Amino acid sequence: MNSNEIRAQYDSRSITVYQAYAKAIALPAIQHNRFVPPFSMHRMTWIKPSFLWLMERSNWGLKSGQEMILAIRMTRQGWEEALSQAVLTAYDPSVYRSYDEWATQFEQARVHVQWDPERTLRGKSLPINSIQVGLSRHIIEQYVNEWTMEIRDATPLVRKIYTLLQEGKEAKAKLLLPGEHVYPLPQTLARRIGMR
Known part of the structure:
Protein backbone atom coordinates (compact mmCIF):
# COMPACT_ATOMS: atom_id res chain seq x y z
CA MET A 1 0.00 0.00 0.00
CA ASN A 2 1.26 3.49 -0.85
CA SER A 3 2.35 5.64 2.07
CA ASN A 4 0.72 9.07 2.41
CA GLU A 5 3.05 12.06 2.65
CA ILE A 6 2.65 15.80 2.44
CA ARG A 7 5.56 16.98 0.29
CA ALA A 8 5.77 20.73 0.08
CA GLN A 9 7.88 23.83 -0.19
CA TYR A 10 7.54 25.50 3.20
CA ASP A 11 9.29 27.73 5.72
CA SER A 12 8.63 28.58 9.36
CA ARG A 13 5.53 30.66 8.52
CA SER A 14 4.18 29.48 5.18
CA ILE A 15 3.52 26.58 2.85
CA THR A 16 3.24 26.87 -0.94
CA VAL A 17 0.24 25.30 -2.66
CA TYR A 18 -0.60 25.25 -6.37
CA GLN A 19 -3.74 25.85 -8.39
CA ALA A 20 -4.35 25.91 -12.14
CA TYR A 21 -6.77 28.46 -13.60
CA ALA A 22 -7.87 30.15 -16.77
CA LYS A 23 -6.43 33.64 -17.38
CA ALA A 24 -9.73 35.28 -16.40
CA ILE A 25 -9.22 34.17 -12.80
CA ALA A 26 -5.42 33.97 -12.62
CA LEU A 27 -4.49 37.41 -13.99
CA PRO A 28 -6.63 39.47 -11.55
CA ALA A 29 -5.40 37.25 -8.67
CA ILE A 30 -1.76 37.97 -9.57
CA GLN A 31 -2.46 41.67 -10.07
CA HIS A 32 -4.23 42.08 -6.70
CA ASN A 33 -2.12 39.48 -4.86
CA ARG A 34 -5.37 37.93 -3.67
CA PHE A 35 -8.30 36.10 -5.21
CA VAL A 36 -10.93 38.48 -6.59
CA PRO A 37 -13.96 37.93 -8.87
CA PRO A 38 -14.51 36.05 -11.14
CA PHE A 39 -12.94 33.67 -8.58
CA SER A 40 -15.93 32.11 -6.82
CA MET A 41 -16.33 31.96 -3.06
CA HIS A 42 -19.31 29.64 -3.52
CA ARG A 43 -17.78 26.47 -4.89
CA MET A 44 -15.12 24.09 -3.65
CA THR A 45 -11.55 24.99 -4.54
CA TRP A 46 -8.74 22.41 -4.48
CA ILE A 47 -5.21 23.24 -3.36
CA LYS A 48 -2.18 20.98 -3.86
CA PRO A 49 1.31 21.37 -2.35
CA SER A 50 2.90 18.93 -4.82
CA PHE A 51 4.14 20.77 -7.92
CA LEU A 52 4.54 17.63 -10.04
CA TRP A 53 1.14 16.28 -9.07
CA LEU A 54 -0.48 19.44 -10.41
CA MET A 55 1.68 19.26 -13.55
CA GLU A 56 0.22 15.82 -14.21
CA ARG A 57 -3.34 17.00 -13.49
CA SER A 58 -3.14 20.16 -15.62
CA ASN A 59 -0.88 18.57 -18.28
CA TRP A 60 1.73 21.26 -17.60
CA GLY A 61 -0.85 24.03 -17.95
CA LEU A 62 -1.95 22.83 -21.40
CA LYS A 63 -5.46 21.74 -20.39
CA SER A 64 -8.29 24.10 -21.24
CA GLY A 65 -9.19 26.34 -18.30
CA GLN A 66 -5.92 25.43 -16.53
CA GLU A 67 -3.49 27.46 -18.64
CA MET A 68 -2.00 29.43 -15.75
CA ILE A 69 -0.34 27.89 -12.72
CA LEU A 70 -0.46 29.89 -9.52
CA ALA A 71 1.89 29.34 -6.57
CA ILE A 72 0.07 30.48 -3.44
CA ARG A 73 1.96 31.04 -0.22
CA MET A 74 -0.47 30.48 2.62
CA THR A 75 0.11 30.53 6.37
CA ARG A 76 1.02 27.23 7.99
CA GLN A 77 -1.51 28.08 10.68
CA GLY A 78 -4.23 28.29 7.98
CA TRP A 79 -3.06 25.07 6.30
CA GLU A 80 -3.19 23.16 9.58
CA GLU A 81 -6.50 24.78 10.51
CA ALA A 82 -7.95 23.48 7.23
CA LEU A 83 -6.55 19.98 7.84
CA SER A 84 -7.99 19.96 11.36
CA GLN A 85 -11.46 20.20 9.79
CA ALA A 86 -10.81 17.71 7.00
CA VAL A 87 -12.68 14.52 6.20
CA LEU A 88 -11.24 11.97 3.75
CA THR A 89 -13.01 11.61 0.39
CA ALA A 90 -12.97 7.81 0.78
CA TYR A 91 -13.75 5.62 3.79
CA ASP A 92 -10.65 4.48 5.67
CA PRO A 93 -11.24 1.98 8.51
CA SER A 94 -8.01 3.05 10.22
CA VAL A 95 -9.40 6.59 10.61
CA TYR A 96 -13.16 6.12 11.14
CA ARG A 97 -14.95 3.72 13.50
CA SER A 98 -17.51 2.79 10.85
CA TYR A 99 -18.59 3.55 7.31
CA ASP A 100 -21.66 5.36 8.67
CA GLU A 101 -19.54 7.58 10.90
CA TRP A 102 -17.39 8.54 7.89
CA ALA A 103 -20.45 9.11 5.66
CA THR A 104 -22.04 11.42 8.25
CA GLN A 105 -18.82 13.40 8.69
CA PHE A 106 -18.24 13.59 4.95
CA GLU A 107 -21.73 14.99 4.41
CA GLN A 108 -20.99 17.90 6.78
CA ALA A 109 -17.30 18.39 5.94
CA ARG A 110 -15.98 21.91 5.42
CA VAL A 111 -12.72 20.47 4.05
CA HIS A 112 -12.05 17.34 1.97
CA VAL A 113 -8.74 15.49 1.77
CA GLN A 114 -7.86 13.15 -1.07
CA TRP A 115 -4.68 11.09 -1.54
CA ASP A 116 -3.40 10.36 -5.06
CA PRO A 117 -0.12 8.89 -6.34
CA GLU A 118 2.76 11.36 -6.41
CA ARG A 119 4.32 11.80 -9.86
CA THR A 120 7.75 11.82 -11.42
CA LEU A 121 8.93 14.54 -13.79
CA ARG A 122 7.65 12.36 -16.64
CA GLY A 123 4.25 11.84 -14.98
CA LYS A 124 4.75 8.25 -13.81
CA SER A 125 3.05 7.18 -10.55
CA LEU A 126 5.26 6.80 -7.48
CA PRO A 127 4.56 4.48 -4.51
CA ILE A 128 3.84 7.56 -2.37
CA ASN A 129 0.54 9.41 -2.22
CA SER A 130 0.33 13.21 -2.30
CA ILE A 131 -2.39 15.27 -0.71
CA GLN A 132 -4.96 17.50 -2.33
CA VAL A 133 -7.22 19.57 -0.12
CA GLY A 134 -10.71 20.70 -1.10
CA LEU A 135 -11.88 23.89 0.62
CA TYR A 143 -8.37 31.03 2.70
CA VAL A 144 -8.76 34.15 0.55
CA ASN A 145 -8.84 36.85 3.24
CA GLU A 146 -6.78 35.46 6.12
CA TRP A 147 -4.50 32.64 5.01
CA THR A 148 -3.19 33.74 1.59
CA MET A 149 0.07 35.66 1.95
CA GLU A 150 1.23 35.86 -1.67
CA ILE A 151 0.11 34.76 -5.14
CA ARG A 152 2.86 34.22 -7.70
CA ASP A 153 2.60 33.36 -11.37
CA ALA A 171 18.61 16.83 -15.63
CA LYS A 172 18.31 20.57 -16.37
CA ALA A 173 14.52 20.44 -15.89
CA LYS A 174 14.94 18.72 -12.51
CA LEU A 175 17.19 21.54 -11.26
CA LEU A 176 14.33 24.03 -11.74
CA LEU A 177 11.79 22.10 -9.66
CA PRO A 178 10.66 23.72 -6.40
CA GLY A 179 12.46 22.16 -3.42
CA GLU A 180 9.82 20.08 -1.65
CA HIS A 181 10.30 18.25 1.66
CA VAL A 182 8.07 16.16 3.87
CA TYR A 183 5.89 18.54 5.88
CA PRO A 184 5.83 17.76 9.62
CA LEU A 185 2.38 17.43 11.17
CA PRO A 186 1.31 16.92 14.78
CA GLN A 187 0.35 13.27 15.31
CA THR A 188 -3.33 13.93 16.00
CA LEU A 189 -3.61 15.88 12.75
CA ALA A 190 -1.70 13.24 10.78
CA ARG A 191 -4.03 10.56 12.11
CA ARG A 192 -7.12 12.58 11.22
CA ILE A 193 -6.14 12.75 7.54
CA GLY A 194 -5.03 9.13 7.26
CA MET A 195 -1.27 9.59 7.04
CA ARG A 196 0.65 6.36 7.42
Missing part, protein backbone atom coordinates in the same frame (compact mmCIF):
# COMPACT_ATOMS: atom_id res chain seq x y z
CA SER A 136 -15.67 24.20 0.68
CA ARG A 137 -17.54 27.49 0.38
CA HIS A 138 -17.79 27.50 4.21
CA ILE A 139 -14.06 28.04 4.57
CA ILE A 140 -12.92 29.68 1.30
CA GLU A 141 -13.28 33.20 2.69
CA GLN A 142 -10.70 32.42 5.36
CA ALA A 154 4.40 30.02 -11.74
CA THR A 155 3.43 29.70 -15.43
CA PRO A 156 6.81 30.91 -16.87
CA LEU A 157 8.62 28.34 -14.70
CA VAL A 158 6.20 25.61 -15.82
CA ARG A 159 6.76 26.48 -19.50
CA LYS A 160 10.54 26.47 -19.02
CA ILE A 161 10.59 23.05 -17.35
CA TYR A 162 8.17 21.62 -19.91
CA THR A 163 10.29 22.90 -22.82
CA LEU A 164 13.43 21.33 -21.32
CA LEU A 165 11.56 18.03 -20.97
CA GLN A 166 10.45 18.19 -24.61
CA GLU A 167 14.09 18.75 -25.58
CA GLY A 168 15.15 15.69 -23.55
CA LYS A 169 17.05 17.82 -21.01
CA GLU A 170 15.67 16.08 -17.94
